[in-house]
Every structure is written in C-alpha cells, then in structure tokens.
Amino acid sequence: MPLQASPDEYRLQFFKENSYQRKRCSVGGDFFWTLNSGFDTCQDVPDTDYWFDKIPSVPGLTVSEARRKFINFFARHGHTPVPPRPVVARWREDLYLTIASIVDFQPHVTSGLVPPPANPLVISQPCIRLEDIDNVGLTIGRHLTTFEMAAHHAFNYPDKWVYWKDETVRYAYEFFTKELGIPGDLIVFKESWWEGGGNAGPSFEVTVGGLELATLVFMQYRVENDNYVELPLKIVDTGYGVERMAWFTQKTPTAFHAIYGQLLDKVRSELGLPRPPDEYLWAAFRAAAKFNPDVEGSLDNFYSQVARITGANIGDVRGVLEREARLYSVIDHAKTIAMMLGDGVVPSNSGEGYLARLVIRRALRQLRQLNESYSLTNIVNMQVDMWASDFPQLKESRNYIVEAVTLEEEKYRDLLRRGEKLIVKELSQGADTETLIRLYDSYGVPPELIAEAAAKRGLAVSVPRNFYSLVAARHRAPAKVRSVEEKASLPEDVVEWARKFRPTVLLFHSDPYARAFTARLLGVRGPYFVLDATLFYATGGGQLHDIGTVEICGESYKVVDVQKVGNVIVHKADRDVSATECGDAKGEIDWVRRFRLMRHHTATHIILGAARRVLGSHVWQAGAEKTPEKGRLDITHHKPLTRDEIRKIEELANRVVDERRPITQTYMDRNEAEAKYGFVLYEGGVPMEPKIRVVDIQDWDVEACFGTHVANTSDVGGIKIVNVEKIQDGVVRLEYVAGTRVPEEMSSLEDRLSKISEEIGSGGSDELSKVKELKEELQRLEDTVKAYRSIWLSLAKNNLTSSSVGGVHVAVIEYPEPDVKSAREALKELTQEFTNSIVTIAVKQDKGYTYELGIGREAAKLVDAKDLIAAVGSQLNVSGGGRGTYGSFYSSESPEKIDEAMRKIINDIRSKTSKQP
CATH class of the missing domain: 3.30.980.10 (Threonyl-trna Synthetase; Chain A, domain 2)
Known part of the structure; x- marks a missing residue:
C-alpha cells in the first residue's frame, strides 16, 4: 500500500507567501492548493469537466514550440539542457521502453552509483507507454502511446543541496503564468503520491481547467519488499506534457488536432473519410472528462451524453466517434512505430521487438476497419516527414523504417489468410482471455479473428476491450534480470565466501598479452581459491574463461574454471587445494586458447x-x-x-x-x-x-x-x-x-568437398558440372514419379467410385511407395473430391503398414476418425488415433483385413442409423 504522506509534506513556504488555500475536492476528496476561493474541486477529470478551452493563454503552440519554450525557460534558470535518450531503454536491463524522463537516470543515478550528467538539468524525453493502448483515440487525447515528457530534475546529495519542493512549485507557477500566459488563480496544485521504478515520494499534479499539465514528484523513498526506505539522495522528478501544452494553447477539440494539425487532415483525405461535424467533436470534448474507458458502461454513457448535447441520434454519434477514434489511434500508433524503429527496434516475437509488432498489428487492425486497401507504411512515412527535424534519427533510418513496416504488413496479411487454420483446434470449447493472449503470443493471431472464427462454429468468444493493453503490460520488461552471482556457476556457499575478499587486480586487462604471473594467495575453499591478482579471465560477456596451471606452495594444479563474484575472481582447480600456509602463487595461462x-x-x-x-x-x-x-x-x-x-x-x-x-x-x-x-x-x-x-x-x-x-x-x-x-x-x-x-x-571444408567428390564420382575439378548432371537426373526422376503418382491417383479414384457401403465410398488402397508425406497429399485430394468417402491409404513399412485415414465432409456426419480407428482397434491389432476428418494408425495387419473391418463397421453404423425413426 502507498505510504500515507503527512499533510506537512505539502505545506510549502510558496503557498504561505502567496496566500494559497488548502481545500478538499467536493467530488473526489483529494486535497489541493489554490488561489481561487470559488474552486470546490481539484480541477482534474473526472471531478470537473474540460473547460480549458475557455482559459486565456499564449497563442497556439505547436509541439516543437512548446518543447523549446520549456527548455529555454529552465535553461535561463540555471538548468543544463540534456539531449533525450532513445525510446528504447538501451541502458536498462529491466525495462524495454523509455516510459518517463526519470527512466533515463534509473537506477544508476537515482541509486547514487553515478552522478547525473548535469545538476540541475532540463530535458524533453520522447516516451512510449502501451499499457493504455486500447484507450488511445477514445479519450480524444488523454491517452497516447507516444508523447514527450518535458522535465527538470535536481539531485540533492547530503553534501550538495540544489533545490526541493518550494523552488519546484515556484518554477511551475512561473512557467505556466509567464510562459504560457495562464491566469495564476486558475492553476491548481493537487496533492498526490507517486511510485515507479522502485522509487516513491509525495507529488503535486498541476491541473488547469480539467487538464493535468504537469506532475511534480519529490522522490525520497526506495521501495523494498513493500516497505519505504528513505533515500540519502532526494530527487526532484517532474513531468510536463508537451503535447498537452500544445492542446491547451491551441484550444482544439482533441489533442490529435493540436499534435498533428494538417497531417490529420491529409490522412483523413487519403483514407476517404468525411470530416465529422464540429458539434460532435466539441460535445465529445465536454463529455470526455467523465469518460473512464476502464469502467464498464462508461463508453455507452459517453456516446449518450454526446447525443444529448448535440440532439443527434445516438447511432450516428457512435458511428462517427468510433471512426474518429480509429483514425486517431492509427495516426498515434504510426508515430510510435516510426519512433521505435527509428531508434533501432526490429519487430519480432520477443523483447522490445514484440512490443513494436503489437503496435503495428493493432494499427493495421484499426486501419483495415477504416480503409482495407490503404497501406500503413504510407502513414508511417508521413510521420517521418513531420518529425524528422525534431528527431533526426527518423530521417536517417527512413529506408529501414519503410522496409520493416512494409514487411510487417505482408506478414499480417499472410497471418489473416492462414489464421483460422492455426487456431481451429483451439476453438472446440471456445476461448477465454488467457487463451486469446496465449494464441496471440504463440501465433500473433488477433483476438478479433479468433472471435470471428468461433462465431462461424456457433461459439461465443468475448474479446476484452483492453486486450492489447493486457498483452503490453505482460511484456513491458524482461521476466527476470539475473545478477552476477546468478550468472556464475558456483555453489552458493562459495559465492558467499568469495564476497568477503577485496577486489582482485585484473592483470588480464592491464596486459592481455602476458602469459605468466605471480600473486598472493588470499583464501582456499576446497578446489576454489582466490588470489590478490590474476591473469585468468573469468567467464563473462559471452567469453569463456581461461584455463592453465597454478603452483601453490610448490604444488601444481590445473585451473579448470574461473568465475567472477562481484569484483572478486574465483579460480577452480582440478582438485582440492591442500597447501595454504605459504602466501605466493605462480600461474600460467593456456596462451593458445587465450x-x-x-x-x-x-x-x-x-x-x-x-x-x-x-x-x-x-x-x-x-x-x-x-x-x-x-x-x-x-x-x-x-x-x-x-x-x-x-x-x-x-x-x-x-x-x-x-x-x-x-x-x-x-x-x-x-x-x-x-x-x-x-x-x-x-x-x-x-x-x-x-x-x-x-x-x-x-x-x-x-x-x-x-x-x-x-x-x-x-x-x-x-x-x-x-x-x-x-x-x-x-x-x-x-x-x-x-x-x-x-x-x-x-x-x-576441403575434406568435406573431397568426400562429396568421391560420393558423386567427380574427378576433383568438375564437381559443379557433376552436381548439375545429378540435379537434372533427379528432376527427370521426380517428373517420372509425379507421372506414376498421377496414374495411381486415377486408379484410386476409379476404385473409390466402384466401392460403396450403403452409399458411402469406403476403400483401403495400398500406396506404391514408402512415402507417407505424398500419401497424405493424395488422401487430401481424394477426400476433397469425394466428399462422401472414407479413404485409407496404406504405406508399407518394415514389418507392417502406416495407415493414413481421411473422411470426406459429408461422410464425417456419419463417423469421426477417432471412433472409427477405435472400432477397428477392437477387432484388429492397431495403434494410433485421430480426430474429426483425419487419423493415422500403424498395424501389421494387411490392407485387405483393414478394408474388411472398416466396411463391416460402416455397414453396421449405416444399419443402425437407417432404423432410427
């Protein structure tokens, strides 16, 4: 549970000096600070409606202008501008994507291990968050998958204090009033609590007219086993929404109009979509504050409210706003895709590549519902054009971005073509949310496709509205980050023993060409020993350890393993080290191996x-x-x-x-x-x-x-x-x-080529021509076999036509070659052409036959492959099984006996069904 912060955490000198009042929200109950005696709410949704379009501000800022205004303001106030990091958290092994500006400094700076690059600093960090991806577009801009978090950070050390709460709130007030032109009495500081990345602390959410523009966090705790441990390092961690500042100052009905401007109009035109009525959009703006997509029924209430405000038919409202939400989400996702791929992500089935593919496939799904023939690549390319001056890596990586998205589109189309076949076996009992997620993880099959396939079979499958958010949340970080000790293949007691020694001097770094060395013996535990210095490299970084010999107290040992525990190198000898009294050791590595x-x-x-x-x-x-x-x-x-x-x-x-x-x-x-x-x-x-x-x-x-x-x-x-x-x-x-x-x-390689030459009868210099001859001969043989198979298939069809049991064609036919794969292909053709047939193809094996059983579509109404094989097994010695229209079994019985048994079984079934009323 979050720590219950004392009210004193929020009582600032700034508030006292400027006569702020501390109030409690009449709706949500949160405490907030304001200069406005008329406010009885915290001015945050859903406790109040959006009304920031009525609030004065500087003329409309673009995203780029808002970013520059923020950075310049804090640069003038002594903050060093720091360039943003990639949206892929390359410096983290516990997180895939950069989800906030503080991620840039966790854990190496926030833990005190490394000083910050500047102190204080200002940054505008592009971020990607996918946990609310299903809400993008629906909430008209409250949710985005890609956004910029402008931030100023100060890192307060015990011996170097920079600034803390009062200065942070004062900066926010001054920035919003002087730089954005917002009246001071309309700015609210709502008391809150923040946790993330293992850190926590009290915070203020800065809200104006229903829109949260910034969060001011005072990071002062580390979270350990649900306990809050005070940090020696106190960190000012702020986050200002750059896109929200653009939205606030432009006074547009949605954030997407403010962020993308003419690009939104261009994509709408390219897709052939009509412009929605302005009154619909502004009604949605008013209603969006109370809309919580995570609450069941809230979306319907949202549409109903827009219909009431406009006096329009709710069906028309729903159709228009659903289309707009899809359009907004496609445009948002296209920028996210460009940013991820521009920073080097390769779409795949794991890691950050999995998340990139998730965004691409959700965008493709939304796009197909708007215009099935339009290419997502075009929209991604437009995003590269729009943002290339802000993020040069997009322009530099354009060819790769376009090529990768085009390839993903091809893969998605192929998936849709074969998706139903991939999942048909999973749908016998329907599919719950866990099954949908598993099928998406395993095959990439969209849940909507599964629902459609299930509906054809009379099964109801409910797709969670937040499906992609659930999947993204499960894949936001690696399952486990291993420590150095876990990577080391050492017994736990040896790891604990090794920790007590001082760091080993790494001679293999100071002189990697050295072959022998002398060091002091620090400790022995069975075959394990530690020296004060060593030339033996320890396994790590994908490189195997060194081996060699060491002489301890005049006795020689082989070094068979070397591992690293923290900064201590642990050597393992080929046997227990018995001599421990002397202090010196002489070692020599296997130089050829090294x-x-x-x-x-x-x-x-x-x-x-x-x-x-x-x-x-x-x-x-x-x-x-x-x-x-x-x-x-x-x-x-x-x-x-x-x-x-x-x-x-x-x-x-x-x-x-x-x-x-x-x-x-x-x-x-x-x-x-x-x-x-x-x-x-x-x-x-x-x-x-x-x-x-x-x-x-x-x-x-x-x-x-x-x-x-x-x-x-x-x-x-x-x-x-x-x-x-x-x-x-x-x-x-x-x-x-x-x-x-x-x-x-x-x-x-020469030896292999020589053996190949012998096998193909080559003289040693004409291998290529000989291989070509053999290839041509193989092709002739394949053509001959194909012709014979065609003749066999014609005979098999004649056999089927003449063999009938009660109107059902039943035949066991022996295949002329021991090739089960081609026999299955023949079986498929026969059962597709003769839908009222039960065909068994016998393929000769060493001591018996493999029987491939196929049941045509009409004949499948009479019997299931599983039941038929079980019935044959009750009469003859067979092993195998099947399901539905296909089965396979092995038997030493002849095809004639199998044929006789099958005909009798089908005849009995026919007799019973014909007697039923």
Whole structure:
C-alpha cells in the first residue's frame, strides 16, 4: 500500500507567501492548493469537466514550440539542457521502453552509483507507454502511446543541496503564468503520491481547467519488499506534457488536432473519410472528462451524453466517434512505430521487438476497419516527414523504417489468410482471455479473428476491450534480470565466501598479452581459491574463461574454471587445494586458447560494426559467444541475410583487419562515455558501474566490454564467416572463425568437398558440372514419379467410385511407395473430391503398414476418425488415433483385413442409423 504522506509534506513556504488555500475536492476528496476561493474541486477529470478551452493563454503552440519554450525557460534558470535518450531503454536491463524522463537516470543515478550528467538539468524525453493502448483515440487525447515528457530534475546529495519542493512549485507557477500566459488563480496544485521504478515520494499534479499539465514528484523513498526506505539522495522528478501544452494553447477539440494539425487532415483525405461535424467533436470534448474507458458502461454513457448535447441520434454519434477514434489511434500508433524503429527496434516475437509488432498489428487492425486497401507504411512515412527535424534519427533510418513496416504488413496479411487454420483446434470449447493472449503470443493471431472464427462454429468468444493493453503490460520488461552471482556457476556457499575478499587486480586487462604471473594467495575453499591478482579471465560477456596451471606452495594444479563474484575472481582447480600456509602463487595461462578467445572476441566487435554499416543502424547485438573454436554473434534484423550481404560484411570486416586499426581499452566515467559514444556502448550489456571499461576500435566500433582483446585489428589475422541462419523472427545468427582457425576451418571444408567428390564420382575439378548432371537426373526422376503418382491417383479414384457401403465410398488402397508425406497429399485430394468417402491409404513399412485415414465432409456426419480407428482397434491389432476428418494408425495387419473391418463397421453404423425413426 502507498505510504500515507503527512499533510506537512505539502505545506510549502510558496503557498504561505502567496496566500494559497488548502481545500478538499467536493467530488473526489483529494486535497489541493489554490488561489481561487470559488474552486470546490481539484480541477482534474473526472471531478470537473474540460473547460480549458475557455482559459486565456499564449497563442497556439505547436509541439516543437512548446518543447523549446520549456527548455529555454529552465535553461535561463540555471538548468543544463540534456539531449533525450532513445525510446528504447538501451541502458536498462529491466525495462524495454523509455516510459518517463526519470527512466533515463534509473537506477544508476537515482541509486547514487553515478552522478547525473548535469545538476540541475532540463530535458524533453520522447516516451512510449502501451499499457493504455486500447484507450488511445477514445479519450480524444488523454491517452497516447507516444508523447514527450518535458522535465527538470535536481539531485540533492547530503553534501550538495540544489533545490526541493518550494523552488519546484515556484518554477511551475512561473512557467505556466509567464510562459504560457495562464491566469495564476486558475492553476491548481493537487496533492498526490507517486511510485515507479522502485522509487516513491509525495507529488503535486498541476491541473488547469480539467487538464493535468504537469506532475511534480519529490522522490525520497526506495521501495523494498513493500516497505519505504528513505533515500540519502532526494530527487526532484517532474513531468510536463508537451503535447498537452500544445492542446491547451491551441484550444482544439482533441489533442490529435493540436499534435498533428494538417497531417490529420491529409490522412483523413487519403483514407476517404468525411470530416465529422464540429458539434460532435466539441460535445465529445465536454463529455470526455467523465469518460473512464476502464469502467464498464462508461463508453455507452459517453456516446449518450454526446447525443444529448448535440440532439443527434445516438447511432450516428457512435458511428462517427468510433471512426474518429480509429483514425486517431492509427495516426498515434504510426508515430510510435516510426519512433521505435527509428531508434533501432526490429519487430519480432520477443523483447522490445514484440512490443513494436503489437503496435503495428493493432494499427493495421484499426486501419483495415477504416480503409482495407490503404497501406500503413504510407502513414508511417508521413510521420517521418513531420518529425524528422525534431528527431533526426527518423530521417536517417527512413529506408529501414519503410522496409520493416512494409514487411510487417505482408506478414499480417499472410497471418489473416492462414489464421483460422492455426487456431481451429483451439476453438472446440471456445476461448477465454488467457487463451486469446496465449494464441496471440504463440501465433500473433488477433483476438478479433479468433472471435470471428468461433462465431462461424456457433461459439461465443468475448474479446476484452483492453486486450492489447493486457498483452503490453505482460511484456513491458524482461521476466527476470539475473545478477552476477546468478550468472556464475558456483555453489552458493562459495559465492558467499568469495564476497568477503577485496577486489582482485585484473592483470588480464592491464596486459592481455602476458602469459605468466605471480600473486598472493588470499583464501582456499576446497578446489576454489582466490588470489590478490590474476591473469585468468573469468567467464563473462559471452567469453569463456581461461584455463592453465597454478603452483601453490610448490604444488601444481590445473585451473579448470574461473568465475567472477562481484569484483572478486574465483579460480577452480582440478582438485582440492591442500597447501595454504605459504602466501605466493605462480600461474600460467593456456596462451593458445587465450589468444584464440581474444581474436574471436575482437572479431565479434569488428563484425558487428560491419553488419551495422551493411544492414543499417537498427542492427543491435542480441547475443554473443566466444570460444576457442569460433565466435557467434546474434543480431537484430528484419529479414534473412542475402549471400551478397554476407559477403559484404565479411569483406568489410577483413578490410578492417588489414587496416591495422588500433584498439584502446580504457576505463571512463559513465557519463563521459555516454556523452562521447552514445548508447551503442551497451551493445553487449549494461555494466552497473560508475566507471565502465570502453573498448574502442578506432573509428569502427565502441562498446562497454569486460572481455580480452587484441591491441590492433591486424592481430585478429583474418575472419571467415562459416554459417549464417535466422534463429528466430527478427534475429539472425552469424558464426565465424578468426586467425589460425581460418585455415583449420578451410581444411575441414576441403575434406568435406573431397568426400562429396568421391560420393558423386567427380574427378576433383568438375564437381559443379557433376552436381548439375545429378540435379537434372533427379528432376527427370521426380517428373517420372509425379507421372506414376498421377496414374495411381486415377486408379484410386476409379476404385473409390466402384466401392460403396450403403452409399458411402469406403476403400483401403495400398500406396506404391514408402512415402507417407505424398500419401497424405493424395488422401487430401481424394477426400476433397469425394466428399462422401472414407479413404485409407496404406504405406508399407518394415514389418507392417502406416495407415493414413481421411473422411470426406459429408461422410464425417456419419463417423469421426477417432471412433472409427477405435472400432477397428477392437477387432484388429492397431495403434494410433485421430480426430474429426483425419487419423493415422500403424498395424501389421494387411490392407485387405483393414478394408474388411472398416466396411463391416460402416455397414453396421449405416444399419443402425437407417432404423432410427
């Protein structure tokens, strides 16, 4: 439960100096501060109607103008402007999307681990929130999936106080009155409480004429196990709605008119949609304040109220406003899609890619209901045009954005074509909300399509109005973020034991080319031991640990495993370490293994840089592994790589090797590194340290990386990509070898080619022509087999025509070849043509037959495959089963016996049904 804040938290000197009154809302009961003695509500919906269109302000501001006005105001008041971060939270491992400006600084700054980039600072952060995606459009602008949160932040340390509540409220008052021209007595500060990202604190919601324009949060607690722990760091966390400021000053009936202006008119025209009557929109503006889409019946009340205000027919009102809501949601979603893809998201079935696909598919669903033939790509492209000057990454990524959305549209159309077949088995008992979500997660099938398929079968499926919001909420963050200790394959008692030691000096970083070292023994626990310094690299960052030997007190041990616990390196010997009295240890790593690991790790960085240049900046590392044998890099990309793209990546990577680029490996302050390099730093993961180790391949690739690397790209020796495959939707895997592993891999390839030459009878230089001959011969054989299958199928049809039991064609036909797949294709054709047939095709196996059973549409009214196979099984030895019109079973019985049994069973069924009245 939220902490019950003391009223004293909200009693500010600013309020006292300016004679504010503390009142209690007569509707909702919230306390608020105001200069207006006539206010008896907190001026927030639903406690009051929207009436901000009647309130004076500066002339209408665009979104861009509102943003600039905010940043300039706070810059003049001593705040350093900080550029916004991506809408994909690349610096977080516990969150996919940037949902608020404070996310930029959680947890590394808010925890006190890292200082902020400036203090105080001002920022306008593009955000994406999908938990209310189903409400977008319905509430005429109260809900958006993409918006800008303008904010000023101050971080108050025990030894450095910046400012707190009074100054924050004073800034808000001054900004709204002087910059936006709002009368001071119409601005209300409503007492509230805020929680998010593990932090909490009292807050004020700034409301004017029914519209909340800002939230002023005073973050002073950390939430731990439902308890509030006071933070030593007190943080001013504000959020001003840039789009809401534009809406407020433009006085339009919806936020979408204020945000998108002429774009809204253009999309409406392109879709062939009529303009709604102005009185409908303004009536919706008045009624929207009381509309809560999460309350059952509220939407109907909303339409009814608009109908009462306008005197129009409620059916007409509903039709117009439903169409407008779809239009607004499509335009909103199109910008969200552009922003996500512009920041490098690749639509897929996992992570932030899953969320991008969710937005795309909801937009496509809404668009199809407006204009089935219009392309979403066109609208996304219009959004790129509109916002490119505000967000340059959109213009830079335009080709990728257009290509990715076009591909997603094709996938969606294909899904609609085959969607019903994917889900038909799931609909025997209908589908509840959990089933709908599972089918969407598994197949991407929209719930509306499931409901339509169910209705055809006489089943009622209710689709929750907030379906996409429910799905988005479940996928807002990774299921679990593993700690360093959880990643380490060490017993729990060893992890606890290791924590007591001081940090290990990492010799493998200071001199990765060193092979031997001397260190002091700090502790032993069975086969595990800790040294004060080590050359042995610990498993991490996708790179395997070093192995080698260590001499302790004159006794030699093999080092078989190395793990990291915090800043302590734990070594594992091949047996218990018995000698512990002396203090010295001498170690030597397996240099050949280490050098191969260094080469493969550096090759990973080189290939990633090459992939980004060949494929686009949307490419992001989705996983990596470096072993002595090879390297593996998984990258995000929206389609399989072509042979030409693979060749270009490999050529570019080897060019970098030949160019002898220096590789620097230095520790940098986190803020300095982010300011210099951006968030590509975190391709390989997000280290939670105030100083991060930056590996910089000159003018090519830079990452925060713990691994060992060569000092110059020439030391990689050479790179050969040996395998490329799509491992899941939106992720492509590249496998490669480097250095001396290249000739080894080529020797292996030569051996395989030699064996292939022997198998095909090639002389060693004419493999290609021989393969072409074999391919042509195979094609001739396939054509012959196809002809024979056609002849067999004609004979089978004749057999069916002449074999009847009580008007039903019953036949067990032996297939001429042991190919179950082609037998099933023949079965399908027979049962589709002979709808009143029961066909069984016998395929000869080693000691019996596989029987493929098909039942035509009309014959299926007589018997089910499951029951028929069970009846045959009661007479003969069979194993298998089926359902509906298809079944499969195995038996050692001959086709003649199966045929005899089936005919008898069908004849008995026919006899019983004919006797029924």
